[in-house]
Amino acid sequence: MQAYQWGVFALALGAFGLGTTEFFPMGLLPTIAEGVEVSIPTAGLLISAYAVGVMFGAPLVTLYLTRFSHKFSLILLMAIFFIGNVFSALATDYSVLMISRITTSLSHGAFFGIGALVAMKLAPPGKQGTAVASMFLGLTIANIIGVPVATWLGQSLHWRMAFAATSALGLVAMIGLWRTLPQMEKPNRPNVKQELQAILQPAALRTFLTTVLCAGSMFTLYTYVTPILQTLASISDSNIAYLLMMAGIGFTLGNFISGKLADRSPDLSLVVALTGQVIILALFSLLVSDLISAIAMIFVWGVVNFMIGPPLQMKVMTIADKAPGLASSINIGAFNLGNALGAAIGGAVITLGFGYAWIPAAAATLSLSALMLLGINRKLSAQAPSAS
Numbered sequence: 001m002q003a004y005q006w007g008v009f010a011l012a013l014g015a016f017g018l019g020t021t022e023f024f025p026m027g028l029l030p031t032i033a034e035g036v037e038v039s040i041p042t043a044g045l046l047i048s049a050y051a052v053g054v055m056f057g058a059p060l061v062t063l064y065l066t067r068f069s070h071k072f073s074l075i076l077l078m079a080i081f082f083i084g085n086v087f088s089a090l091a092t093d094y095s096v097l098m099i100s101r102i103t104t105s106l107s108h109g110a111f112f113g114i115g116a117l118v119a120m121k122l123a124p125p126g127k128q129g130t131a132v133a134s135m136f137l138g139l140t141i142a143n144i145i146g147v148p149v150a151t152w153l154g155q156s157l158h159w160r161m162a163f164a165a166t167s168a169l170g171l172v173a174m175i176g177l178w179r180t181l182p183q184m185e186k187p188n189r190p191n192v193k194q195e196l197q198a199i200l201q202p203a204a205l206r207t208f209l210t211t212v213l214c215a216g217s218m219f220t221l222y223t224y225v226t227p228i229l230q231t232l233a234s235i236s237d238s239n240i241a242y243l244l245m246m247a248g249i250g251f252t253l254g255n256f257i258s259g260k261l262a263d264r265s266p267d268l269s270l271v272v273a274l275t276g277q278v279i280i281l282a283l284f285s286l287l288v289s290d291l292i293s294a295i296a297m298i299f300v301w302g303v304v305n306f307m308i309g310p311p312l313q314m315k316v317m318t319i320a321d322k323a324p325g326l327a328s329s330i331n332i333g334a335f336n337l338g339n340a341l342g343a344a345i346g347g348a349v350i351t352l353g354f355g356y357a358w359i360p361a362a363a364a365t366l367s368l369s370a371l372m373l374l375g376i377n378r379k380l381s382a383q384a385p386s387a388s
Helices: 003-035 040-067 070-090 094-105 108-122 128-156 159-180 192-200 202-222 225-233 237-264 266-287 291-305 309-319 324-351 356-387
Strands: none
Touching: 003 040, 003 070, 003 094, 003 108, 003 128, 003 159, 040 070, 040 094, 040 108, 040 324, 070 094, 070 108, 070 159, 108 128, 108 309, 108 324, 128 159, 128 237, 128 309, 192 202, 192 324, 202 225, 202 266, 202 291, 202 309, 202 324, 202 356, 225 237, 225 291, 225 356, 237 266, 237 291, 237 309, 266 291, 266 309, 266 356, 309 324, 324 356
């Protein structure tokens, strides 16, 4: 590998750890609830609290870290990740576990935000999209390997072992970042007013909203994917795990494709992905009828969903070029807001009595809205120079 690729690999390792710690508690909720003597819905608040911590922590932590070099900041964020997971493993009760999870979440958005910026700076011209996608590859692989392994550890040994093993990933990532990233100068002290102006400009806000809609579409379906597949295709519990693994493989392939397309044009990658999402989601309930069709559709759905992340990160950093690190971190927060939005919309579809078969259609509406917003953003951006 080239020298810069080792640095990107270390960033991907950190992303792998963050993806693992964010998602594996979903598969261990009953075990964790029993361990800290709370109900399953109460234990579920640990997941919600993590998402909220990412959403609010991303901009605040990123602003604070502007006084340090990017290399030091990334290592510090992995140290927070390590400490948070260690304390989660040692938590004596629910309140301690909740505080530990919130602590861990504070490292999430800032790491992806600053990490994406560093990946772009490390990469040679024409390879920035691939570099960002390579970093996010850690997140997709976490869904294929990290989450299942951590879940297995929690079920086979103890839920505390899952957190302990995940904390070790943070330690390895810290060493990797220290050894592979070049020395980086401390950035100039930020002009907070200028940075706020950069992220509050209409084009940046529209891009953040695009991220919310894209993530909302993904999690409208993903949150309820098990009952949807069981309803549409009578998928057994034993096959659900394989289908989720196929989704993870699709995530990985989509992330790779998006990096290549984003090197040419971030907008091209977004248009292809969002158009694919609208088509797949519109046809989902019509075409999924057995195991084979479910495998095919969930795989393609995974591909088009993870073609979104890298180009959106590049786009928002380009638009808010006076505050790329802050913009990138806020975009991660926007993704988590979309996570909550999608779960709520899917739940509303069920509550209103439409049934699981209508959830993909609701997700398609969000993807179509994101595609329309992308077109509006391009049109307004093209008009801006002539207007000035």
